[in-house]
Amino acid sequence: MLNKHFINIPADLKKWHCFKFIIIIYLVISFSQFSFAQHITDTLRIKPILIYTQSMVKEEAGRTSTKIDSVSMIKSLTSSLSDLISQNTPIFMKDYGRGAMATASFRGTAPSHTQVTWNGIPLSSPMLGMVDFSTIPVYFTDNVNLLHGSGSLSELSGALGGIVKLENTADWQKKFSIRLLSGTGSYGTYDEFIKLTTGNSKIQSQTRAFYNYSNNDYPFVNKLIANLDPITGKYLYPTQRNLNSQYCNYGLLQEFYVHPTNKTIVTVRYWYQHNNRSLPRLLSNETDINANINIQSENAHRVVGEYKYYGNKGTFDLHVGSNIQLSTYLLRNKVSGNADQIVTNSHSNSATYLFKANYVFQFNKNLSLSTSANSIANTVNSVNSPSNSSSTGYDVNRLDHSISLQLSKSFNDRLSANLMAREEIIGGKSVPLIPSLGVEYRPFKTANIYYKGSIARNYHQPTLNDLYYIPGGNPKLKAEEGIMADLGTGYSGFTGNLSFHTSLSAYISEINNWIIWLPTPQGYWEPYNMKRVNTGGVEINAGIKGKLGITSLNVNGNYAYTSSVNRDDPRNWADESVGKQLPFIPKNSANLVVNLSRSDFHLTWLWNYYSERYTTSSNDKTSRFDVLYPYIMNNLYIGREFRLFKGTFDIELKILNLFNESYRTVLQNPMPGRNYSLLFRYDF
């Protein structure tokens, strides 16, 4: 009876949000269609249109991919990769707060199912199998590409959701250039970045460095705790600051590109980064001020060497690299009269060493064979030494090998297909064959319309923490096995001064032995295999780019419907989790970026939406903490560009949380209200 009060208002809200959401999606799609229709009509009336038709790449037939455009990359230079991705792709980022950890859910999967590679090197920690997207600066990447679902198998296995590929490239035309960026923002936030490029058509060097710091101490009214007024007994909600949540990151990226002959390119890249942050208290926390003092620190060294040879009949490339991560986490309580009580004092050294060779042989322009072999050595040494106890931890190495063959054929200008098989040996044990098939068909020669589909099997191995962490590691865990299928269509082209693109893809996958960590009565957590999770959904992307009169326009929007359903066996009569959406995965998500520029002025509006997220496996809606309300965020950037000292100077004001929303993205962490950032950029 009492619980009724919790759901009345949100139910109404939900109806409105659903209704509004449907209207928005309808308008976005119909607006883009309307634009196309109008231009086609105009074109027919005035003059023949030019249709840009991308040639079909047979090796990529059937793959669903997303490339974040260069304008969005520039606009997000001071952002983390989590902000860039959540704003420009259908991936849902679970954000634990400003400057805090952000993990990805790609197509309704778990964070460890989204792999991240940097110029071919896996960035995922072999301990956790996932990447904290909040720690990767957009400064340090030139291209961000997504390979959805089965498309990820062209790179590596185990990405049941997909892959985020980060790449750096050289501009062989540049002699010398410099980019300086300096920003200052609310809550004592500072961003500094420099990029130096020098070289010629034979050798190029790029050096980038960044520094990013924030006190992150934004104010908020805490309504999850209350003091009683000693006279009236009424609640007094404290106004607090988001204390102990400062972060400081800095890094250096050095790239050398050498072009010794017309057919070869040699590249060496080194990326060092330091991340340091504290994790704030939960809203309900009322501990001693000397308790819960924590600091999380990480030093990462990543190096990759690449050799690429372009032969008459084929392309060979070789990658050798490593990703070394040294992480510490210290959680202590100060106790007067006693030594500090160390709750957690963990030191984790993990390293991934990669050797990878690819060769693509073109029998003729319609037939190719791609071969790939790679070996990955993972090592982890993890030790936790709390007060008054012996250390616990593990020290494990695992060697993984993989070979793949892919036959790609263009049957004619309109139909291509590829068939791939991958064989892996993980830690000395052979994994069943991983096959994939992709097909792409373009019905018209002059219109860039395509239909594509793919089907694949995939395996995700347990991480080393899953297997060996103490306490709880479960060496009996099975690998997660996924079977996935994609169907997609798209249309792109341009008319007059506007280009446009739309795409729609639908997917289903069945993932057996899904790994989940759960508590135990002994007080620690332990991973185990769920029987099955079924995911499925739809991804829609639409965009327009070009000129409307003297105004330049660049609009891009995404919508994703994501179903991620537990198909485990019920544990007993009371288990209500079977057939329900997995916790914290929104069914609907959408984003829209509008860039407008006119003479020297530019304006960017970013809008982002996630529908409600359940916090329980049973999708209960009886208490306040069972559901996170829908997330709607608006940001606005306004700037002006000047010519200065033979270069370009840009000043931009960013208004984040435009409508000063009071909100949370997880249950117990407050988010900041409207805040500002002022950026100066100079390009020479």
Place this chain on the structure above:
Amino acid sequence: MQINLHKTYLVVLILLLFEGCMKDNTWVLNQQNKPSLNKGVFIINEGNFMYGNSSLSFYNTATKKVQNDLFYAVNNLPLGDVAQSMIIYQNLGYIVINNSGKIYVVDSSNGKYVGKITGLTSPRYIHIINNEKAYISDLYAGKITIVNPLTYQIKGFIRTSGHASTEQMVQSNNLLFVTCWSFDNTILVIDTNTDAIIDSIKTGKQPGGLVLDKFNKIWTLCDGGWSKAGASIRTPVLQCVNPLNRTIEKSFSLTSDAAPSRLAINRTSDTLLFINNGVWKFGVTEPKPVNQPFLKTGNHLWYSLGADPLSTDIYLGDAIDYQQRGVIYRYSSQGAVIDSFKTGIIPGSFCFK
């Protein structure tokens, strides 16, 4: 005409998008209920670590009705993160919220929040000595906090040097026995008159549960610590302590694959109960434990256990998958199910009223 339609589309779209607001405060209750809580049992639901979704339920044994999310419904405040335990003293309920560093004090007849003890580190249990003194154990502070249970003020500390965690407490005359659980193997003995640690007793690894039997003997259940993956180094053990000479009188080893927890004692204080996959019973005068559980696990995930001090009933909490509302089963002393009902997420402990 097309241009106008075009613009209209844009304007409507922009207005709709700009309207968005998340209304963080719309969940606030407008009405507070003050239920009447007579004879029954409070169920303290831990909730998920870091979610802050712990909750309080009350089961009325006379009407067989359960009220879930009681604390929030009555007080319009969440209980906090990981509610650990609860006791009742002079009609006041003291609910220890472990990962929120506080103890909420409620009127046990209606659940109304009347005060709180804050500024703790990681509190686990509260033991009240008298109107002016109570002890609070703590997982990570290396001290026991002394508070006034009626004014909620912190009065001092008992430092437990060399012992980071303190856990359950029982009192025998003027002596308080407290287990040091996490990574430890000790029971500390505190003189409640002087607040001084006067002795310590070495036990098996990680003594957690602590109860007093009808012979004034203290029983502790040591879970044996954590096992290293693939190796059996655990040594779970049930031990009996004589509080007079402060020595271990009896020690019964359990198998190395055992994971015992939740020690309780029945109404007549002559039979121990604990969870080890199933539920096990052990008479305090028996020469050795039986080799069959009293209740098998079946398809349950037994997470909590409580023995009603006013009847012979046994309460068992099934956490199911730890991510949804658990179920409480009420059993007779013969092992027959009397009743069952849904409660909050991860029902962790019981407080009988």
